[in-house]
Amino acid sequence: MKYLVIAILLGGCTVERQDSTWQDQRFDDMGADVGLTIDAGLGEGPGAGTMAGTWLMLHEGSTCVINDEQLTHAWYVVEIQETDRVMQESRKLCRVDLSPILGLRVIIPEVVRDSIEFIDVDRGYASSLRVGGSYSSSTELALWGLDLENPLDDVLPAQASDPRVIDSDNDEQPGVTFEIENSTCRRYQGQRQIIRYDGVFATPNAVEGSSINVTDIKVYGSTEPLCGIAPPVISNDAHSRFRMVRVDGAGGAIDLDSNGDGQISCEEAAPAFDEVMTIRSADRANCAR
C-alpha cells in the first residue's frame, strides 16, 4: 500500500500545461512602412550638361563611438552654381537621423537643425559630367552653437561662458541642445563638422561616392550627468558614402518643385528621401578594434 501511495505522489500529481484563452493577435496594415513613392526614377535622364541647379543628397556618415558604429543619415537640398566646372554649393540640411549608441539615440531637434550655419570655405569641381567623371565637393563646414573667428582652425571654446558659445537654438542654454530619444535627458554642446564628398557620376544626373568627415564636439552641460558624457567620435570614412541626384527637372531629371516657384524646399523634396539611396543599419563590426 505504501508503495502505491508513493507512486501516486511521485507520478500522479504532475502539473500539466493548460491551454490559454487568448487568441492570436493580428495586425492591420497601417501602410506606415510603405513610404511615399515618386513616378520617375531619381538620377535618371540624359543630363543637363552642367551641374548648376538643385540636387538632393543623402549622406550616410559612419563614425565609431564606444567601439560601436554610429550612422548619421543626413538629407540635404544642394543648390549649385557652376562656373567653368568650378562650383559654389549651398546646402540646406532637411533631416538628420542618428543611430543609437548603447541603446541611446540622440535626437537633433528641428530648431537646432535649422540653426546650423554652413560656412562657404572653398569650391567644388567636376572633371567631367559624363558617366565615370569625377566630382569633388566644396568643403561642408558647419558650426553648431558656435561663432568662431577662424571656423576651420580655432580650438573649440572650453567653457560655456566663452562668448563664442552662442545659444543658437534660443533655448537659453549654451550651444545647441541635443535630446535623447524617449528620455528627458538633454545635452548642451558645441560642434564643428567638416565634410568633403568625392564621387563619380553613376549617371549624368546622379553622383555616388564616399566622404571624409571630421567632427569636433565640446559639451557645455546636461540635465543628467550621464547625458553629458561625450566619448570620442572617431571618423570611419571607409564606411561612409553619399548619393546626390538632380531634382530640378533639368536634363531629364525628376522635378520636385511641386509648387512651381522655382525653388525646391525640404518639404517638396521629402517624398523622395527614401528613394535617393538604400540606407543600411549600423554594424558594430565596422568599428572592430
Added chain:
Amino acid sequence: MRYEPYACALLLGVASLWPVQASAGPFDLYGAGARGSAMGAQVANATGPWAIYYNPGALTGADVGLTVGGFATYNSAQIALMNRPAGYDIPELDVANSPTPTGAETNARQDTDGLEPIYGLTFGGVTSLGTKRLRLGFIAFLPTTELLNMTARYNDERERVFSNKLRFELIDANPQRFDAELAIAYRLTEWASFGIGGTFLTGANVGTDVYLQDPTDQENIDINLDVRTENRWGLLAGLQVLLPHDMKLGVSYRGPVSFRISGENRLQVNGVADDAEEPRQTLDWTPKYSPGSLALGFAWNVGSYQIAADARWVLWSDYRDSHSQRTNFNDVLQTRLGLEYEYSKEDRLQVGLGFDPTPIPEQSGRTNYVDNDRVLASLGSSHDVDFYGQGFEFSWFLQFQILLENTINKDATIQDCSDSATKICDEISDSLINPRTGQPFPEAQGLQTGNPGFPGYTSGGWIGAVGGEVTF
C-alpha cells in the same frame, strides 16, 4: 495519467476542513522539531526546546537537555507556462530604448521544475539555571548546503531579461536560510506559564563606490565596497494554561522578521562635467521574510491519546517581496490537527493533518506571485531508550504537502506599462512613432508583452521533508 489535486489529497487521506499555514522560514514551512513536524498542532502542547517556536510559554515543561537532528526536503513542485499565442511578442524596432526583442533574452522562457532541496542540522537546548520554574532555551536550523540562499526576482515582465521564468514566491528561496531563536519562560503558577524570546535574522546596509575611468571600457572599473550588517529580531511571546481534565490551552505571538538589504551605489564617470551630481542607484531587497502571526492552540489527553488543534492568524498583508515592494497579500487563518498515541511507556506515534490557504490573491494581472493552497499530512514517532544509564529519546518524522493545482489566466484588460500598472501591460505604446515613416509601428498595435507569466500558467506538485533527532 493525471490525477486531480483533490484526488491526490484524498488518496493521502489528508483532507481537512480548516486552513492551516502558508510559510516562509524553514520552521514556518515544515515545522520545528521532529514531534512538531509530525503532529503539526503544538501551540498548547509543545515539548522540548521546540516550544520556543510554537509557544515560548510551554518551554517550562521542557526537560533540561540537548537535541541534535538532521533534516532534508524533497519536492516535485512545478510551474507549467501556457504557450504564448501569436502576435504578442516584443518586435525589434529601430527606436532607441525599446524593449529587448523577444528571442534576444539571455534565457529562454521556461517552466519551473522543482525547488532547490534543503539539507540541514537542527539544534536545541534547554537549561533551568538551577531553578524549578524557569527555563531558558534555544533552537537553530543550520543548512549544510547553503547557509543563506538569497535571490531577488521581479514578478512581472521585467524578469524576462533575467531568469525568464516564474518561481514559487513563498516556498522556494525563502526557507533556505539559517534560523535561530531563543526564549526564556517562567511558570507563574501551577497552571500558567509565560515565555518571551526572539527570532533572529541579519540585515545589511550595502554601498559601493564605482569609478569609471573610461566610459568606452565598462569592463574595467574601480569599485569600493561598504557593507554593514545589522541584527534584526522578531518578538516571540506565549502563554500556556493547564486546564482541568488534562486539557491545555496555549496562546502565542510571533513577530515579523526579515532579511533586508538596502543601500546605494555611487557612480563616478570620468568625463562628466565637474559640477554634475554623481548618479546614485538605490538598492533595496528583502530576500527573506517571515510574517508575524498570532496562534491559539488546544490539547487534550485522553487515555493514551493526545489530541491537539492549532489555529494561527498569519499577517501576510505586511509582506514585502524580494525587491521590497509591498504586495496585496491577504492575512490567512491556518489550522492544524494532531494526534499522539502512546502505545507503550517508551514509544509514541504522531500523525498530523493540515490545510494551508495561499495568502496570494488571483494573479490575473501584471504580477506573477506563484503560490498554492497546500494540504499537509505527516507521520512520526518518538522512542525512549536507556543507553548505559543515560536516557535518550529518538524521534523521526515524514511530511508531505500537496500543492493544490492552480491555473492562472491573465485577464484581457490591459494597460500601458508604468510603475502603477496592475494589469497585464503593453510594453510598446501603440502611439510610438516610426521616425522613418512618421507613422505608428503596425507591429506595436495591441498588446506586446514579454511577461513570462503571460498568457497564464499552472502550478502544483508536492513538497515534503524527512528528519530525525536525538534528545539527551
